[in-house]
Each structure stands twice: as C-alpha cells, then as structure tokens.
Amino acid sequence: GAGVSQSPRYKVAKRGQDVALRCDPISGHVSLFWYQQALGQGPEFLTYFQNEAQLDKSGLPSDRFFAERPEGSVSTLKIQRTQQEDSAVYLCASSLEAGGRSYEQYFGPGTRLTVT
Amino acid sequence: DQQVKQNSPSLSVQEGRISILNCDYTNSMFDYFLWYKKYPAEGPTFLISISSIKDKNEDGRFTVFLNKSAKHLSLHIVPSQPGDSAVYFCAAPRLRGGATNKLIFGTGTLLAVQP
DSSP: OOOOEEEOSEEEEOTTOOEEEEEEOOTTOOEEEEEEEOTTSOOEEEEEEETTEEEEOTTOOSTTEEEEOTTSSOEEEEESSOOGGGOEEEEEEEESSOSTTOOOOEEOOOEEEEEO | OOSEEOOOSEEEEETTSOEEEEEEEOOTTOOEEEEEEEOTTSOOEEEEEEETTOSEEEETTEEEEEETTTTEEEEEESSOOGGGOEEEEEEEEEESTTSOEEEEEOOOEEEEEEO
C-alpha cells in the first residue's frame, strides 16, 4: 500500500520567505507527527495531531511555525519569514492508533528545506 | 538534555561479521525502545523494538538487547550485509498523558559494511 508522502522533496527559500510543506499520511492513520532533522542530528519532535486536533505543539521552535490538519488526513507545516536556522529536513510520520502502545511510526521521505 | 545517546557516530565492519550498535538513555521512565534505519534521501524505517519487560528481542538477523540497570541497549546484526549500510537511530517514546507518543531520537550511528 501507499506509504507516507511529502511534497515538495526539496525547497529552497530566500530568507524572509514563507514556505508550506505538505504531508499525506497513510490512509486511516489517526496520529500524525512532524519532526525536524538538522544535519548530523536525530529527528526532533515538532508537533502532533490526533485526527484534526493538534494535541501537542511543544516542539515548535517559534511562533513562525504553524501546522494544521483540518480534515484529519493531509497536514501542512507552514514556516513564516524563514531564517537560515530553519534549514533542515522536515519529516512527517503517521501511526495507526492514538496513545496507548501504538509506538511504531511510519515516516515519509522528508522535505529538505534550504534557506539562503 | 540528550535523553537518548548514541556515542559512536560511525562504525565500519566487514561483510559477514557482527555489527553492534549501542544506545544509552538517561530517563528511567522510558519503557519501550525502537531502532530505525535510514538510507540517504529517505525517511527512517522501523527495524525492531523492545519493551522494558524483556531483555532481548530477535527478528531474523537483528537482535536488540536491553540492560535496564545500565540504561543501555544494543542492536546486533548478524551476519552483516552491504545492504545494511545506513544510519541507525535509537528512539524512545515520550508519553504525555497517553496522548502523545512522540519519539525521542538519538543522534544516529552510520554503519558501513565493507564487502
């Protein structure tokens, strides 16, 4: 079956530009996560959705970052007024269930954002 | 505060030999651990996991060992194959009222299996 897809795969933005990153999770997956992976580091949690509800946004680094999942499927991560420190790979992951012991997450290929 | 640590950034082994990747953690409240494998330009893929009620879990060539008293786990790959060359991440879920299973990742270990 289809896995998690993300678009675009690569994005170059000029400093100060707004960007929008899209994630299509596996169909039927309740939970959706966004992670940020800097070069040479492991992925770091940004935000979590259970269906359309954003239950945890504790990892968002600033108020320039905004995420939504209005219909409980596709999600968009928006970064306003991009800065060079925003350059990273943004990973989306989904899992079938919410909470409990559903730890296994399925990751998309990521969007590599480069801010110049 | 790095709660999940992978102190070896890289490891090189010969094809057919054993690869041992290590991971340490600081939070004794972690009760489940996962290993993910990542190829360049792809997202991490789930490899194997272990619950804290066990000390070993095996799946084919992959075995994960957990030593709770030492807060240490390791991934063994036997025999190693060139296709195993990838970055391996250790991760633990951080529970928050049961609603968020966000994963806390280590920094990864790049495994290179030489033919």
